[in-house]
Amino acid sequence: MIRAVVIFGALATLVRGQIQGICGPETVTLELHKGETIYIDTPVADGSYCKAEWHIDLIRGHDDISQWRIDVEIEEMDLKCSEGSVTILSVTEDVDPPKKYEFCDGKAKPFYSHEHDLLLNYVMKRGGSGGARIKVSAEYLCGGRYVEDNSFILSPYYPNNYPDSVSCIYQISAPDGKVPKMTCDVFDLNTKCKNACAPGSGNRDYMLDMLTFESYEGKQLEGKTIKSKRFHQTLYFVSNDYKLSGNEGPYGFNCSYTFVDK
CATH class of the missing domain: 2.60.120.290 (Spermadhesin, CUB domain)
Known part of the structure; x- marks a missing residue:
């Protein structure tokens, strides 16, 4: 072949x-x-x-x-x-x-x-x-393991809309003595659903911090910084089954991170 x-x-x-x-x-x-x-x-x-x-x-x-x-x-x-x-x-x-x-x-x-x-x-x-x-x-599509310093994570197809019904795990791992610190310059997730879509219902698109179990929807993480208390930072992104049209958005995120002292 x-x-x-x-x-x-x-x-x-x-x-x-x-x-x-x-x-x-x-x-x-x-x-x-x-x-x-x-x-x-x-x-x-x-x-x-x-x-x-x-x-x-x-x-x-x-x-x-x-x-x-x-x-x-x-x-x-x-x-x-x-x-x-x-x-x-x-x-x-x-x-x-x-x-x-x-x-x-x-x-x-x-x-x-x-x-x-x-x-x-x-x-x-x-x-x-x-x-x-x-x-x-x-x-x-998205996700994976990240060990390089001064890098970033992106939503699928950023800067275009991400697709419906996807889930991504981003695992950022720092070297000994360091922890990841992440800032999201762009963070704008779709807040629409096919059915009930109340804030915090779990039906909206969201990003979950798997260490603190803090969940972020809409623009809740835009311009904010998260510093992990451990050597790693694990984030779980989920989009629901609402299909975004071409005139909606663009929705997605662009978050940069660096490794800093504990």
């Missing part, structure tokens, strides 16, 4: 060479690593019934607390819904029903999943023709 590293500024993206699908009953598992992009071609139609399925498995370390998502884009498509389609099914890790989306007849809206598994299913009816080229990427 061909792999190439493509450099964009300071980011290195691992690109896997084109994968050609094969008709058959077996599901092919493809490992998707952080920062990697996979290109998949559907099988070449020969007039016979054809089915191909890929299980996309996003590989993360056992101690990795950063959040990643799987992005699926149709780069090329020639599929009539009456003849065939590419279907995406997200494998949920909770009680929510799986998300399903079908690509055909020009429907090619990008699909994003916060889960770490996806099923891609291609079906071509007997006598049909056409196919698709599918781009699958692992994209960083």
Whole structure:
């Protein structure tokens, strides 16, 4: 399998060479690593019934607390819904029903999943023709472990709106004799919900200090400084299921930190 590293500024993206699908009953598992992009071609139609399925498995370390998502884009498509389609099914890790989306007849809206598994299913009816080229990427969202001094943490996609239904853990760890001190120059979280959204109800978007269990909503942390009493500072950010429109916001946060004496 061909792999190439493509450099964009300071980011290195691992690109896997084109994968050609094969008709058959077996599901092919493809490992998707952080920062990697996979290109998949559907099988070449020969007039016979054809089915191909890929299980996309996003590989993360056992101690990795950063959040990643799987992005699926149709780069090329020639599929009539009456003849065939590419279907995406997200494998949920909770009680929510799986998300399903079908690509055909020009429907090619990008699909994003916060889960770490996806099923891609291609079906071509007997006598049909056409196919698709599918781009699958692992994209960083938020969170992780931070040990570098004089750095910062950002909400997902800052300075743009963060997405709905995400959770992020930011763990800042200082060296011996030091503690993290964090200041949020920008801190503006959405205060809307689909249902009851009273302050402090737990339904609003919030940032939780996991050492003090102090919760911050709206602009409560903007311009303020938090100094940890321990060598680390652990913050938990949660957005609810309210989908922000393009004319709302931008909402998010930009918090810088440094290591200071206890």
